[in-house]
Amino acid sequence: MTATVKSSPLGLTVLVLLHHRPLHPYGIQQLLKRWGKVHVVNVGQRAGLYRTIERLQAGGLIAVRQTERDQLYPERTVYEVTDEGRAVTRDWLEQMLAVPKAEFPVFPAALSNMLMLSPAEVLPILERRAARLADRRAELERQTADAEVGLPRITLIENEYLLAVLGAEERWLQGVMSDLRDGSLTWSAEMLAAFQEASEPTSDE
Incomplete structure (x- = not known):
């Protein structure tokens, strides 16, 4: 059953x-x-x-x-x-x-399709996400601190993990935004079209 x-x-x-x-x-x-x-x-x-x-x-x-x-x-x-x-x-x-499970969260899916927007459009969107992540981390830190009095570490171990994941995403996101600002991460419709054309197999293949 x-x-x-x-x-x-x-x-x-x-x-x-x-x-x-x-x-x-x-x-x-x-x-x-x-x-x-x-x-x-x-x-x-x-x-x-x-x-x-x-x-x-x-x-x-x-x-x-x-x-x-x-x-x-x-x-x-x-x-x-x-x-x-x-x-x-x-x-x-x-x-x-x-066993790590193959999960499909929405953020990586959105990242994989981010090229539909321009770098100038993406940057402020990611900045909004970074601000929300910082707010979420601060709230989780506050709730964890409030609950920690007298509690064994094991009872809040999931908060510890969530904070580590949030911190890692924030650091990665800050790096991507920095690359967008200085132009080291960039793309255009023309660049992507040229890449697609170059990667397509020829009739001789």
């Missing part, structure tokens, strides 16, 4: 949270926010969390523990991880840690 359940960052995180104690979806969402997991899993829409929970339940990885009824809140279904879910959690975690 578990073969039909595809691993995902949110699915793994839900399973890990349920290892600690049974929870209802709202409790899961609140813990994700409180523990800063929103930086590494997409919980922007509650519907996505409910769909993930449905998939995990259909695959036998979690089960209904009980239904809570309270006059102050709507009926809430509490879930717990199953024995099968515990085994799958470990397998997913080992795979995600050990």
